[in-house]
Amino acid sequence: MGKVISIANQKGGVGKTTTAINLASCLAVAEKKTLIVDIDPQGNATSGLGRNKMNSKGVYHALISGNFYPDLIINTDLEYLYISPSSPELAGAEAELFSLENRERRLSIALSTIENNFEYIFIDCPPSLGFLTINALAASHSVLIPIQCEYYSLEGVTDLLKILDEVKKYLNPALEIEGILLTMYDERTNLSKQVVEEIRDVFKNKVYDTIIPRNVTIAEAPSFGKPVILYNIKSKGAQAYLNFAKEFLTK
Numbered sequence: 092m093g094k095v096i097s098i099a100n101q102k103g104g105v106g107k108t109t110t111a112i113n114l115a116s117c118l119a120v121a122e123k124k125t126l127i128v129d130i131d132p133q134g135n136a137t138s139g140l141g142r143n144k145m146n147s148k149g150v151y152h153a154l155i156s157g158n159f160y161p162d163l164i165i166n167t168d169l170e171y172l173y174i175s176p177s178s179p180e181l182a183g184a185e186a187e188l189f190s191l192e193n194r195e196r197r198l199s200i201a202l203s204t205i206e207n208n209f210e211y212i213f214i215d216c217p218p219s220l221g222f223l224t225i226n227a228l229a230a231s232h233s234v235l236i237p238i239q240c241e242y243y244s245l246e247g248v249t250d251l252l253k254i255l256d257e258v259k260k261y262l263n264p265a266l267e268i269e270g271i272l273l274t275m276y277d278e279r280t281n282l283s284k285q286v287v288e289e290i291r292d293v294f295k296n297k298v299y300d301t302i303i304p305r306n307v308t309i310a311e312a313p314s315f316g317k318p319v320i321l322y323n324i325k326s327k328g329a330q331a332y333l334n335f336a337k338e339f340l341t342k
């Protein structure tokens with residue numbers, strides 16, 4: 092059975108999309124058939140994998156129709172990696188969903204038709220806690236939370252945990268925290284070290300051992316439409332995501 096994992100944190104720019112692209116790519120290289128669902132209207136996972144986010148077909152149509160028709164999923168440069176792209180209509184989807192039946196469960200219903208075609212499905216959430224993120228959480232077995240190693244990084248997480256509790260209570264009792272990934276660690280600063288200590292203190296063994304460093308190659312890769320392992324496998328960033336994928340698979 093496929094495992095569905097939301098990558099969520101309503102704080103912007105913490106490494107959700109970077110983690111979706113790079114974890115999924117590492118798993119695909121290990122021949123795990125993997126799907127990324129780009130439910131963020133910004134479409135960064137779609138463009139970061141070199142696909143056109145202005146195309147007309149994608150996860151928006153799955154949400155509205157309640158079905159993942161085959162043309163809503165496209166291939167990538169990696170044989171085992173697929174994406175259901177973002178598209179311009181997704182920007183209006185929150186408002187449209189509001190008046191639809193099962194508005195919190197549309198994605199869950201659509202995914203149930205294809206869940207078993209993949210080993211892993213990652214949903215790249217937008218930086219908000221609206222209907223798109225709620226749909227993602229309602230459809231997921233677990234949620235992976237990237238946290239940036241910087242001051243204030245814990246602020247949004249409290250609100251996210253509240254939402255997770257609500258989703259568990261009303262929509263998806265089996266939802267778990269998959270793990271917390273520390274991102275953009277800067278080894279030169281004491282602040283990064285302090286934040287790591289603080290987060291480990293609060294979330295204990297939910298925090299992955301692997302820490303993703305701040306690394307310019309990770310930031311450059313999406314502008315070439317590539318995951319970092321295809322852009323420069325020797326970089327520190329690629330090695331970090333490969334290590335993370337190994338840890339992810341053993342946990």
Ligand SMILES: Nc1ncnc2c1ncn2[C@@H]1O[C@H](COP(=O)(O)OP(=O)(O)OP(=O)(O)O)[C@@H](O)[C@H]1O
Nearest residue numbers: 103104105106107108109218275304305306309310
């Ligand atoms: N480890 C890293 N080292 C350097 N830059 C990084 C790293 N991780 C992410 N970035 C860069 O930081 C920015 C934000 O990352 P990303 O888009 O993954 O965050 P996000 O949480 O998906 O953002 P949003 O909330 O807008 O969807 C991007 O420009 C990305 O390339």
Ligand SMILES: [Mg+2]
Nearest residue numbers: 107108131135
């Ligand atoms: Mg993003």
